Amino acid sequence: MRNLSLLTLLFALSLTRLSSAQVRQNYYSSICPNVESIVRNAVTAKFQQTFVTVPGTLRLFFHDCFVNGCDASVIVASTANNKAEKDNPDNLSLAGDGFDTVIKAKAAVDAVAQCRNKVSCADILAMAARDVIALAGGPSYAVELGRLDGLSSTAASVTGKLPQPTFDVNQLTSMFASHGLSQADMVALSAAHTLGFSHCNRFANRIYNFKPGAPIDPTLNKTYAAQLQSMCPKNVAADIAINMDPFTPRTFDNQYYKNLQMRMGLFTSDQALFEDSRTRPAVNAWAQSSDTFNKAFIAAMTRLGRVGVKTGSQGNIRRDCAVLN
Numbered sequence: 001m002r003n004l005s006l007l008t009l010l011f012a013l014s015l016t017r018l019s020s021a022q023v024r025q026n027y028y029s030s031i032c033p034n035v036e037s038i039v040r041n042a043v044t045a046k047f048q049q050t051f052v053t054v055p056g057t058l059r060l061f062f063h064d065c066f067v068n069g070c071d072a073s074v075i076v077a078s079t080a081n082n083k084a085e086k087d088n089p090d091n092l093s094l095a096g097d098g099f100d101t102v103i104k105a106k107a108a109v110d111a112v113a114q115c116r117n118k119v120s121c122a123d124i125l126a127m128a129a130r131d132v133i134a135l136a137g138g139p140s141y142a143v144e145l146g147r148l149d150g151l152s153s154t155a156a157s158v159t160g161k162l163p164q165p166t167f168d169v170n171q172l173t174s175m176f177a178s179h180g181l182s183q184a185d186m187v188a189l190s191a192a193h194t195l196g197f198s199h200c201n202r203f204a205n206r207i208y209n210f211k212p213g214a215p216i217d218p219t220l221n222k223t224y225a226a227q228l229q230s231m232c233p234k235n236v237a238a239d240i241a242i243n244m245d246p247f248t249p250r251t252f253d254n255q256y257y258k259n260l261q262m263r264m265g266l267f268t269s270d271q272a273l274f275e276d277s278r279t280r281p282a283v284n285a286w287a288q289s290s291d292t293f294n295k296a297f298i299a300a301m302t303r304l305g306r307v308g309v310k311t312g313s314q315g316n317i318r319r320d321c322a323v324l325n
């Protein structure tokens, strides 16, 4: 009996391995040959309407992959009977423009007869995430495709799956490792915080009453701490958000690591990457060379895109990304 369940477990593990290896470049070359340019055009049109398209889509991809795998489960809307992932309080205020980007790209794909209901929402999100990075001045790369859309999405499944801004390097490393991502992948992916906004409450603990005897986090640059206090006064309105990269908030670049060297990482989880001797060498290397950083980031994004990929009977292709078929 015990042996049997061990075998079942090993079999399940090998299936996971197999399915995560099943994404590949050019997956749609005969199914929907122009899918990448159709998605890119839709994402570009959305980007021209609002810059929030960029951080919104990139963060949506991360949250999708970390909760139940890269299966577009994060996009599913709640119904009367089911509170979906996006309505977990831990959804950390995902920007509506990220969802809208995927919905619009899906409509553009489905407007082509050959492609209708042939391209998964999960793959559209993976392509869109690649495209917004390039639109913000970052590197482009060939994206692996072939994911199916997940069959469920529950708010409860989000709890404990996403990293918190108060995490230290041990906590960050083990959470990324649980998805098969290395410490280097974690440091590279964190550079996504070169774009976008954070609400004041996500780092208020670092600038007010940090701990007895140290009102401000000692690993925070004093000049920057004063700026943060003026942008985020005590009792600030809950909807006030500030740029996470104060220098180049609309450019995907390696400024994030330069900020960490100046002790201007916004979250404890950002600054920890410089303070911890295990991750500091990567921070310094990538602050110095945007070329080396870009390569590491692309490799890490590709591995992120393989997390928990659904194939065969584990998924389907959703007709409406926000509704389970």
Ligand code: HEM
Pocket: 054, 055, 056, 058, 059, 062, 092, 093, 094, 095, 163, 164, 165, 166, 167, 172, 186, 189, 190, 192, 193, 195, 196, 197, 198, 199, 200, 202, 241, 267, 269
């Ligand atoms: C390493 C652990 C991470 C932690 C603790 C973390 C935490 C956070 C928090 C607290 C915010 C602010 C949300 C708000 O107040 O609205 C944020 C924003 C953001 N995060 Fe992360 N994150 C992490 C990793 C990542 C990764 C791996 C990516 C993507 C590859 C990412 C992409 C983003 C983006 C683009 C934003 C800005 C969103 C916007 O402006 O709408 N983060 N993150």
Ligand SMILES: *[C@@H]1O[C@H](CO)[C@@H](O)[C@H](O)[C@H]1NC(C)=O
Pocket: 086, 087, 088, 089, 090, 091, 092, 093, 094, 095, 096
């Ligand atoms: C995130 O969760 C909160 C609280 O459950 C909810 O009010 C909000 O609408 C959600 N945000 C998105 C973008 O779904």
Ligand SMILES: *[C@@H]1O[C@H](CO)[C@@H](O)[C@H](O)[C@H]1NC(C)=O
Pocket: 221, 222, 223, 224, 261, 262, 263, 264
């Ligand atoms: C604090 O930030 C300023 C730029 O805002 C920088 O010139 C200075 O070197 C930083 N201080 C430390 C200790 O890194």
